[in-house]
Amino acid sequence: MFTIQEYTVETVADPFRILEGERYEFMIDVEVEEDDELFHEEGVRLRVVYAVIDGNGKVVRYEFQTAGTGAYLDIEMEDDELVMVEKFCADSFKDA
Template identity: 50%
Template sequence: MLTITEYQVEHIKDPFRILTGKRYEFKLDVEVPEDDELYSENGLYVRAIYSVQEEGGSLVKYDLYEKTTDQYLDFDLEDDEVQQIEAFCREHAGEAEE
């Protein structure tokens, strides 16, 4: 299971109104147990795009990166971890400056 230790959230501006609703970009610093296949001594972060529309919000995309090198990691999170990130984004999307 992931532990989110720090985060940043930013509203993605859409001056041409191409996208419906609002989009938010999250950078989530996460810790994972040493016995997890995602574990890295250099640390990890998740870059997530969260969409809010009239019918609700949803996680559009996420990517995993090694913290010190910014190297993309080609791993998928487990369903419960994706749900955890989506719930976190839903809870904190309103904190972004627009």
């Protein structure tokens, strides 16, 4: 399990209206316990693409990255973590 520390959110531009609804990109710095498989000394960042279609939001893509280099980490979120992140994005996407 991880804890959300800081984040930024931006609207994903779709000038050709290819995507349904609105898309938001979150860059979330997370704190991870040292004994967790996700832990990296340089820190961990979570990149999330959140879609809002007809008022309903959901995470459509995510990836963990090392905070320093942005290297991709091949780790999936657990179900409870995904629920937490979806709630966080639902509460925060309007900040874009």
